[in-house]
Amino acid sequence: MTRHLLKLVWNRKRSNALMILEICVSFLVVFVVATMGLFLLDNYRVPLGFEWKDVWNVRMGVGRNEANAGDAAAQQATLARLFQEVRSLEPVEAAAGSFVVPFDQGGWEGSYRVKGRNVDTGVDRATVGFDKVMGLRLVAGRWFEEPDATQSWEPVVIDQDLARAVYGTADPVGKALFDPRPDERPFRVVGVVSDFRKGGELLPNDNFLFRFSSLDHPEGQAFRNLLIRVRPGTPPAFEEALVKRMQGVAPDWSFEVRPLPQVRATAFRFFLTPLIVAGTVAFFLLLMVGLGLIGVLWQNLLQRTREIGLRRAAGASRASVHRQVLLEQLVLTSLGVLIGTLLVIQVPILHLIGVLSSQVFTAGLLVAMAAMYLLSVLCALYPSSLAARVQPAEALRYE
């Protein structure tokens, strides 16, 4: 029977071509949306490497006087006083300075040379106490300490990804990181933290490097972000009190408080909105294709009532007519899916998208296939049951 159906589908290729095309296009759309979703979901499952729930970010704008004067020492002094003030507040458990804010759009990407090859990594400059504020988990060595500022080497803390990329399985602590550059102190690893995913749950896990920012010794770009761990259950009203106290220390600076849960929500919105839009578009596309499919099947049925009547007269039961219509649809779907798969397979073959893992890719394919088969079966159910109800004598009467 399968062979017979294949022949039938092949001989009707002209009227089937459009349906195969529709299925193929829908398959591609579902694949793209499913892969997007699965990519984010796959990222989401991996541990974040830090804790964000009770962390607040204060974005600081340097006062005009100090900024105009370009007076680094004055800025440094103000920062130190701000720290003191913030740490003295009752709801504050820990505070640290940082160049980047987890979940935030802004970032810092570095590319360094390791034994002649390039290693890309996210970078931050952070102060003492950052590990406490962010709840980092040290797997080797230690976090920065103030005396690190005066060494002949620059201390760095790396995450496990970066450690693996540079040292493989060897212990990185105490070793030099990257090939030295002439104008910089050589990097030396003082600690390793578990994978730190600055971009948040939805972005892939990348290498990460922390450089040291000393409160006593200004160097490089100073941090502009304060990260504060507050006691669990601290009311939002504390935000105002916090700004007031900081404003008291530095009247002409500006302070903007953003709890990290809020920053995280913004990041989620940023990545999920396109997915939701694409998902909605795909849903309506499938709906249209589904309705079209029902229409085409129905039309086919009307054109082919005589064939159905003939098959019934030749011994096909209602059930086998039902089955035939479903199977024909499945053959068409398989053709559309096959063409779609051949197209989609080009992505890994041609290395078009590097970030897609083969699991996510395969899962996306399977989801798209399942969706197309499900759609086809759903759309064919009613027409096939109509076909099964064709009365042979009726169907064979008209010429």
Next chain:
Amino acid sequence: MIHLQQVSKLYRTDRVETTALDNINLEIGKGEFISVMGPSGCGKSTLLNLMGLLDAPSSGSVALDGKAIDRYGDRALSRVRNERIGFIFQQFHLVPDLSVVDNVEIPLLYRRMSNKERRKAALAALDRVGLGSRTHHFPTQLSGGQQQRVAIARAIVGRPNILLADEPTGNLDSQMGDEIMGILEDLNQKEGTTIVMVTHDPRMADKTHRVVRLFDGRQVQ
């Protein structure tokens, strides 16, 4: 073999009610070759449909080998149609999307057999009707007579013991008609196939064992 008892068939449409068959009593024995005659619209095709189990009577009973067909479920009925009855339709009813040999194979699709056996049986049936050389043509590429012969091959491919032929020679010239009549007589004599044939041609009817005449749904004579 086929037994019709007080069979009537009514067609109700929106406005009119047509009595296509009115109280028909007919007994057809095994190995008989019967012709059905009558003017157009007298109910010949309707009668054949009832005997071929394609339709149920409005009243009365149709029995096959002593068993009333309203006792059969769809599956069993389909099976009887498949294994015991061959139908040659007035309008051929070939599937345009299938080649000649694939058309002939259709009844065998609903039987348990291998593709190879199916193909062999279909080719043999086509040989028998003298179309062994046109197996991969499509129906539209054939003449009316050739199409009729494909329809016959399809009706006999499953070796049914009842053959119902609705004007098998109606669309053909007399020479072709004789040829087809020859095939039917051959089946009847050599294989004992029971045949009921609708015809308008008294010359053909003369060659059969018995003639059933219908007029306006009623059996005359």
